Amino acid sequence: MTGFSARVERISISGIREVFEAAGEDAINLGLGQPDFPTPEHVRDAAVDAIESGVVDGYTSNKGTESLREAIAAKHERDQGVAVDPGDVIATAGGSEALHVAIEAHVDAGDEVIFPDPGFVSYDALTKLAGGDPTPVPLRDDLTLDPETVEEHITDDTAAFVVNSPANPTGAVASEDDVREFARIADEHDVLCISDEVYEHFVFDGAHHSPMEYAESDNVVVVNACSKAYSMTGWRLGWVTGSTERVDRMLRVHQYAQACASAPSQYAAEAALTGPQGVVDEMRDSYERRRDLVLDGLADAGLECPTPQGAFYAMPKVPDGFVDECIDRGVVVVPGEAFGEHGEGYARLSYATDEESLDDALEIMAEAADAVR
Known part of the structure; x- marks a missing residue:
């Protein structure tokens, strides 16, 4: 057998998927971040109309x-108050490809990329x-990313x-002051800020703010998608936007990796x-109710959990053996270390599932916590 690229050998299969695929069919799955709502009917109808008209038959x-x-x-004008030229937008195969082209277009061998851990x-x-060289940085006790910590880790190689706000896996939401600081750091250090805003519409406490609102240079690239906000994970439609020069470079990656995003999904996304x-x-109101239910259940189980202010995740501190015990008892949660070394001692659970299942899962989690203490 021939060898494999050193780049591929540096990575492994996602710990989230490993846990998910190891779970039994009857397990209550709190491991995968996927909305349990159907894609809105008018969005599906737009895709069907586009298919039946034949407009999606070509690239x-x-x-x-x-x-x-x-x-x-228009969405960025409406939600961020920022004028974006449609020519400075690339539709991608989900937020995942948007992240890929953003990083690939800006990172050389040996370059550092700072991100939350x-x-x-x-x-x-x-x-x-x-x-590149990953540079994970620890979070505050409330699981938010500290601009000062980011700035301390910037070097000539960054x-x-x-x-990422609201954040996966923590549910943390960056304050407006912190977002302003991130924009300042990008400006003053002449380093790119990649802002992952896929969960922007699911904020329960406070409000979502984007570095694109405050940056005075072109050093911000925004990644977003329809996946979470419109329950369209399977449609694989996201986007990336930045300055004309940055979009030109990202397009060079996108056109060879993907050519274009799925045409039916583009028409569905436009309708969304x-x-x-x-x-x-x-959906946001439902997730907030579930968030409160989960926090109450975790507290009753004696598990400390910083209050998630957005997205649909909670990340409680857990005792050793808790995750395995939960999975053995039929509840899938993800070990915190799947998200970085500073995630050790935590577990991530998604509450994007029905309240009855959450009630059952929380009961089992309390039993699991008692069993391993």
């Missing part, structure tokens, strides 16, 4: 359809695939730092972004 522009990019630009698993892996937004509010 779209590498960047995506003009109308979708106009809808994304615990943090989303792709930040480390995509940095390694680009030949190419980028990643901000331009159609009624009440479905997003309904």
Whole structure:
């Protein structure tokens, strides 16, 4: 057998997927971050209409359809108050590809990428695939990313730092003051800030803010997607936006890796972004109720958990053996170390499931905690 690339040998299969695929069919799965709501009907209808009309039979522009990019630009004007040129948007195969092209286009061999630890698993892996050096930094006690910590880790080799708010796996939401600081750091140190805003619409306490609102240079690239906000994980439609020069470089990666995002998904995403937004509010309100239910259940189980202010994850501190005990008893949670070395002693659970299942899971988790204490 021939050998494999050193870049691929530096990474492994996601710990989230390993736990998920090892679970039994009857397990209550709190491991995978996927909304349990259906894709809104008007979004599905838009895709069907596009398919039946034949408009999706060929490639779209590498960047995506003009109308979708106009809808994304209008979304940023509406939600961030920032004017975005539709030409400075690339529609991607989900937020995952958007992260990939952002990192690949800006990171050389030996370049450092700073990101939160615990943090989303792709930040480390995509940095390694680009030949870069991952630089994970610990979070505050409330699991938010501290701008001062980020700034302390910047060196002459730093190419980028990643901000994720609301955050996976912690549910933490960056304050407006912190987001302003991230923008300042990008400006003053002339280093790229990659802002992962996939969960922006699910904020329960406070409000979502983006570094793109405050940066005075072109050193911010924003990654987003329809996956979570519109329950479209399977549609694989995201986007990345930044300055014209940065988009040009990211497009060079995207056009060879992907050519263009799925055409039916582009028409569905356009309907999601331009159609009624009440479905997003309904999901957010439901997640907030579930968040409160989970916090109460964890407290009753004697498990300390920083209050997640957004997304649909909780990350309690847990005793040794807790995760394995939960899985053995039929509840899938993910060990915190799957998200970085500073995640040790925590577990991540997703509450994007029905309240009855959450009640049952919390009972089992309390029993598991008692069993390993």
